[in-house]
Each structure stands twice: as C-alpha cells, then as structure tokens.
Amino acid sequence: MLFLFVDGLGLGEALGDLFPRLLDLSPRPLDATLGVEGLPQSGTGQTTLLTGVNAAQLLGHHQGPFPSPRLKPLLRRSLYAWAREVGLTVLHANAYRPEYLRRATEGRRLLLSAFAQAAGLAGLSLLPLGHPLALPPAFWEDPYGMGARAASLSRAFDLVVLEYWALDLAAHRAPETLPERFWELSLFLEGFLAEGGELLLTSDHGNAEEPWHPRHTRNPVPLVYTGEAPFWPQDLAEVLPWLQAIIASKYRKSDRNT
Template sequence: MLFLFVDGLGLGEALERLFPLLLELSPHPLDATLGVEGLPQSGTGQTALLTGENAARLLGHHQGPFPSPRLRPLLAQGLYAWAKGKGLRVLHANGYRPEYLQRATGGRRLLLSAFAQAARLAGLPLLPLGHPLALPPGFWEDPYGAGAKAAALARAFDLVVLEYWALDLAAHRHPESLRERFRELTLFLQGFLAEGGVLLLASDHGNAEEPWHPHHTRNPVPLVYTGNPLPPPPGDLTGVFPWLQTIIASKVHKSDRNT
C-alpha cells in the first residue's frame, strides 16, 4: 500500500477543473478542524493523522508547520512504530537533501514535519535524494514514472509513505504554479494506478483548493482508499490511524490464513 500524504489539499469547487482525477476516486470528506477554533495547521493535523489523537485539542490550538516537543511522545507511538511492531516492512520514501537534514536536525529546534519525525522516532532512515528507495517529495521530472516507481516500492514493502508537500508550498508562495502542481500530482497518480497499486491518500488541512488566496481553509480534506475490504470511513483526522490499523490487520490476517 502507498500512503500518499498530500499537504494542503481540501475539498472545494475549484478541484473540478484543477484536480478532476481526485473526484473520480470518490474522496470521503474528513473534518480537519478537530473542534478547535482557528485554521487547521500541519503540525497538529499531521500528528492527528499519524496517531489518532486530537493534537490540536491537546495543545489548545492548531500548531504548525512542525509539531512541538509536546507531540513527540504521540508520534513515537504512531503509525510507523505500530507498523514496525507488527513486523511489517515499512518505508518512509521521501528523499532529502543532506544539507537540508543537517539544518533541520542540527539546531535548537527540530525542523522536521510530523511524518519525518515519526519515521525518525520509529528508527526508520531519512533517505538522501538519489537513494534507490527514495522519491523526491514533488517537482518530479517524470511524474508518471515517479508514480510507477512508487507502485514498485509498494509491492516490495507492506507500507510505503510518501509526503507530498509541493502543493502546500505552491499555494502559500507560488499560486501561479498551482495548475502545474495539480497536473504533476495527476500524472503521478495515473502512473501509480496504472501499475495496480493500492492507494491511501489523505491531507491535513485545506489550502490549494482555494487558489485565490494563500491561506489555510476550514474545508474538509479528502480520504481516498482504492483497496478492499473497506470498513466504514472515519469522520475526521483522528479516525484515520485506527481505520488504517483495521485495514492492515485484516490484510495481515488474510495473509496468515493463506500461508
């Protein structure tokens, strides 16, 4: 399975022209506000996705872009650690520039996303760009080919996680490039789905679906799953982790019965 996390993707009318493939995949809406005032943010939203805990309520506010130290104990027990504990082959597929990792981890503040922090806390490597198992987090020269590579990785591992942050970056800083980012994401998904891979797609907050402003939104975010069986989908970000646990556990049980 590929868990494609798309930063900053809410559900909105503009997606009919910018990202019609997503709508063809029948996304289920997830509440990203978590019952907390203000605009949802990446640090708490991603932590909720990865752990099933309402990180925004725990802190008393939405917080981003990087999760605070108070959230690290949650991340240390989240998706990556749980999957490893089940004996699953897990890959955090993002490739990083070495100079970025040195800057992000070498100062007083840890400047890593919740996904990268959770992978690191679970003992998974943060791979350098160019590593045979790594994918750039966007801006692919061949998006269709990158999707096909992601499908090959998903066949080699039980769970592959790829964090696509280029869409959120474009929405904040380069809205004129959003159409190209949506085209890139579409080609990536087409390359992945053409290989028959099982896709889980989710986001942490809205942003790019309203390209006429650079701010986060309170719109629901999409949840897509292309595999079977499909348990009843969750209602908000905190439900994704336990929902995914149910899916993975059923697959492991089925595999055990077939061996």
C-alpha cells in the same frame, strides 16, 4: 500500500478544474478542524493523522508548521512505530537533501515535519537524494514514471509513505504554479494506478483548493483508499485506527489463505 500524504489539500469546488483526477477516485470527506477554533495547521493535523490522538485539543490550539516538542511523545507511538511493531516492512520514501537535513536538525528546534519526525523516532532512516529506495517528494521531471516507481516500491514493502509538500508550498508562496502541481500529482496517480498499486491518499488541512488566497481553510480534506474498507473514518483522529483495522483484516485473510 502507498500512503500518499498531500499537504494542504482540501475539498472545494475548484478541484473540478484543478484536480479532476482526484474526484474520479470518489474521495470521502474528513473533518480537519479537530473541534478547535481557528485554521487547521500541519503540525497538529499531521500528528493527529499519524497517532490517532487529537493533537490540537491536546495543545488547545492548532499549531504548525512543525510539531512542538510537546507532541514528541505522541509521535513515538505513530503509524510507523505501530507498523514496525506488528512486523510490517515500512519505508519512509521521501528523499532529502543533506544540507536541508543539517539545517532542520542542528538548530535549537527540530524543523522537520511530523511525518519525518515520526519516521526517525520509529528507527527509520531519512534517505538522501539518489538513494535507490528514495523518491524525490515533488517537482518530478517524469511524474508518470515516478508514480510507476512508487508502485514498484509499494510491492516491495508492506507500507510506503510519501509526503508531498509542494502543493501547500505553492498555495502559500506561488499560487500561479498550482495548476502545474495539480497536473504533476495527476500524472503521478496515473502512473501509480496503471501499475495496480494500492493507494491511500489524504491531507492535513485545506489550502490549495482555494487558489484565490494563500491561507489555510476549514474545508474537509479528501480520503481516498482503493482497497476494501470495513468502515470509513469521519475525521483526522479516526484515520489511524481505521488503517489499523484494514491491515488487521488483511492479515486475517492472509492467514486463512496459507
């Protein structure tokens, strides 16, 4: 399975023009507000996705872009940690520039996303650009081919996680480039699905679906899963237990077939 996390993608009317490939996959809406006033943010939204604990309610506010130190105990018990404990092979596929990792980790505060922090806390390596198992997280010269490569990795590992952050970056800083980012994602999905890969796609908060302003939104975020699901989550906090149920169901089916 590929867990494609797309930072800053909500459901809105403009997606019919910007990202019709997503709508072809019949995304289900997830509440990203977490019952907390204000605009959802990446630090608490991603932590909630990865841990099943409402991080915004825990802090009393939405917080981003990076998780605060108070959320580190939650991230120790993330999807990555759980998957490894139950014996899954897991890959955090993002490729990182060494200079970025130095800047992000050598200061007074850890400037890494919840996904990167959770991966590291689970004992996974943050891979450098050029590593044979690493995928550049955005700005692909050949998005279709990158999707096909991700499908190949998803057959080699039980769970591959790729964090695509460029959509949120474009929405904040260069909204005129959003069509290019949506087209890139569309071609990536085409390449991945053409190879028969199993896809899970979701986000932490809305942003890029309203390209006429640079702010986050309170729109629901999409949930796409191309496999069979016993039920569907309604908000970010329900995603981890839902995914655990799917994986447990797969193991039971596998046991019956051996």
